Amino acid sequence: MKNKYMLKISLLSVSLLMGTAAAINGNIPALADAFINIPLSLVEMISTLPSLFLMISVLISTTIAKKIGYKRTIAIGIALVAVAGFIPVVVNNFYIILVSRAIFGFGIGLFNSLVVALVNYFYDDEQRSKMFGFQSAFEGMGGLAVTFISGQLLNISWNASFLAYMIAFPILVLFITFVPKVSTDKITEKNKSQIFQERQNTKEDFPLMVLGYVGAIFFIAIFFMLSGIKVAGVMQAVGYGETSSGSFVIMMIGIGGMIGGFLFSKVLRFCKEYTITLGLSLLTIAMYIIAIATSILPTLFAGILIGIAFRFILPYFIDKINNSQLSNPGLATSLLLVGYNLGIAISPYGAIFLETICIFRGPSAIFYMNAIVFLIMTCISFFVMLVFHSQKCA
Incomplete structure (x- = not known):
């Protein structure tokens, strides 16, 4: 029983690292001051570079794992994060x-989808869905904790702020100690067993489904990230906050993410296919609240809603992929994570697009547009799931 408990804790602890790449985003001004001869655009790459290398390693992680083993690949990824973070x-x-940040992102990509594969192997049905929700919650928790610790250490020096990443060392010890080595053949055999069971009850075109999920998370991520990119400027322009006030909203998003992750399995059991519609509805409401807000409290509440909503959406896609008839759910999960990170990476261009087509005026105009975008997505998801449900019942 104790080993089962420690296995769960060890797998979830790895998820603490998944959302930490952006934890030092608040340190950019301090880094710009420290490296005054380096162009600001290059300094800002410290924030974006990990996502680019994460996408590369996510795509090759399954291939590497098949050659050297899942546990060893994940352990190498955690070790890279620990060393590169230090x-x-x-x-x-x-x-x-800058090179260390690239290595950091590459390390996260090595274990990002493989931890999902191990959860898929060790757990079944409702327990698996719970673990996907917990993973999402721990990801939000890790990002929040490292952001806070990094911010406090920044008072010492910009170098000291990176000590927050030392959390990776005890996580590596936990993972190596309590997660058993699993052969790739056993993971493949488990996948084949799931495929056989699912094929008894489904006629879906799952490769097409995966492409749909990747495309959906790509577009959702683009407009979801606008809350982090634009909220501080809007608060300042409306007159109820300063640039630094945006960090409180981001913290609320992290808290909401933890709440959403822990609630995910219960929501999935109750809402089923409409979980994605619920998440998009909450994002619509949150963006509208920010658009009409004239004080900080409604905006902080909107931040919590944003965190809850997204931690319904991403785990939903992961859960659907890993409960499907796919012969390679690991690759499908990797593609999903690539779509997610690519959407985040080009989110600033999404902001430019909305500003170009904006039909509103004023500092909050982009959030009105963002609310409309998520309302359209909500309607589309509702009708798609309605059609899917009617076909399933036919």
Whole structure:
């Protein structure tokens, strides 16, 4: 019983690292001051570079795992995160730090989808759905904790702020100690067993389904990220906050993410296919609240809604993929995560697009447009799920 408990804790602890790449985004001004001769656009790559290399390693992680094993691949990824996270603490060369951020993102990509594969192997049915929800909650929790710790350490120096990433070392020890080595043949055999069972009751075109999920999470991520990119500027322009006030909203998104992750399995059991519609509805409401807000409290509440909503949406897609008849759910999960990270990476261009077609005026105009975008997505998802449900019942 104890080993089962520690297995669960060890797998979930790895998820704490998944949302930490952006934890030092608030340190960019301090880094810009420290490296005054480096162009600001290059300094800002410290924030975006991990996502680019994460996408690369996510795509090749399953191939690597089949050659050297899932546990070893994940352990290497955690070790890379730990070492790359520590390098800026002791190094003052900007270009070495930039390389370390690339390695950091590559490390996260190595274990991002493979941990999902291990959860898929060790757990079944409702327990598996619960674990996907918990993973999502722990991801939000990790991002929130590292962001807070990094911000406090920034008072010492910008180098010290990177000490927040030292959380990766005990996580590596936990994972190596309590997660058993599983052969790739056993994972493949488990997948084949699931495929056989699912094929008794389904006629869906699952490759097409995966492409649909990847496309959906790509567009959702683009407009979801606008809440983090634009909220501080809107608060300042409306007159009820300063630039730094946006960090409180981001913290609320993290808290909402934890709540949403822990509630996910219960919501999925009750709402089933309409879980995605519920998540998009909450995003619509949250963006509208920010658009009409004239004080900080409604905006903080909207931040909580945004976090809850997204932690219904991403785990929903992961759960559907890993409860499907796919012969390679690991690759499908990897493609989903690539779509998610690509959407986040180009989110600033989504903001430019909305500003170009905006039919509203004023500082909050982009959030009115964002609310409309999510309302359209909500309607589309409702009708798609309605058609899917009617075909399933026919």
